[in-house]
Amino acid sequence: MQTLLLLRDSDLRALRPHHVEPVALPGGTVPVVTFRQAKTGDEVRLPLPPAAAAIWHAHRGALAVPTQQQRNRRMKQLARVAQLTRPFVRVQYVRGEPTEQVLPLYQVVTTHTARHTGADLLMLGSGGDSNLREKALGHAGVYGHDALERYGPALLQAWAAVLSEPKTDNTRADTGPRAAPSRACVAVPVRTIGQYKLPQLTK
Template structure:
């Protein structure tokens, strides 16, 4: 019965990570009739990554209250072993949900009381036509146990716009006609482009990528209502150009000490961690989702020409089936960051990371003007904003590809370092600098002029 305790990759505001239990039991293999079962659940304990002994699965003595927390882990491990052994002796299969109930009876009782208190949805009146708002309410009830509160409210903007466009609109209005067109959808998109008002700015007209996200949500709701969605085509999705940082800008970001906070603030440590994680990402290039799953064992030391070179080796997960092994050597700055956190980078949530990056970049003086292009229908809108407003987590991946190419690395090696399936994707991430591009253009014409000169 393998039992393992591990730290979750999502830290709290104070940098502590929850400790989870991973237990497996049963048999596995081609000749086994029983399938192996697995339970992963929170233990209720947490600690700082630097105070966690991953080999022993225990909290180090440097953590306050480590003794009581370790005793709780020992008890949880013993309870799991006793429950599994008792089920095996009785010859009764033990399901993961049953084991979790045995380990956490109070939580199971609370969940049962909560489930009993939920009122069933009222029966639909067949004489009243179903509306999109009603479909959204049914979708929320069906997804409440699977989605976060933010995920449950994602289609709310779409429903609000639909009600403003045509109150009480029914899902059947989005069925295609004999020609395969959906006139109501065309009218709704025209309304979003020409009449919809943005609540914050008061601007009339919605950006194309926002309309594209609405169409995606509309397909999701209609699919839940068992209605065909093949005729809903998205012609509004636009590719958003991202600006890569220069090496000097990355180093300026790294050199900045984000400690200009109010006295007594607890945000200084988390901002330092955000700074380090972002710079590490710029110098190594993994996806944000893979960055949060890196482990100390992912670092290998390889000898190249008699010199030990740290190499980060991990399996890139984009989807369940799309897995690709990625290997990239670490720059001295990236290696120093890795050692500082002992291979357990304090990666926060995506939203926290993006907000922190912008705050630090602004304080570090990354104010280079950047042109941002957005579309509203067929209209092309340009605006010039400071660089820090455009930086996000994914900027680091663009930055890594661009810096590697500017440093002389070939594009095939860069493709393998970032785990792209095709080289065209890597070319998309590669951003040329305007000054270099203009200089190269003029140099090419000068070379032609000299060649043709008598």
């Protein structure tokens, strides 16, 4: 969820059900998160990509977010299991002087990594639109009265480009029969809200 909304950890933990409401944008009505950043006080209004809307719906707007320390520890554990061990040079400043430390990548993964991973994914999906990235990060005073109407559809298009299944051109030769679906895959009933297909909750 943090990656999909590019939120700081403090802002993610502060989200409440009333922060997300449907808003009519060009192309249809979508759920939009509206809140003020804890760090800057600036208002943020961002459309939820379908994957984030599904998470929000599944939790009924009450996200169970552990403390930042717990999340950092769990992320490092997962990254280590995933064998993210390539060397990473961490630069820290001590009395104004840079010092370098080479660490395995899993040791430097934090909740802030999720925020900037989302920013990099948006760059990929938007064809390198750094302006859109900055708007999603909330780094500048970019949330004017009509910012959501101007940039919301572009944000959703960028996420759709990143998260959709890879497209194939029909000119490639067929390499043989496709593998049977894994038995681990389970069909999940969905319901449609506007243009979003969200998973049905089970009791």
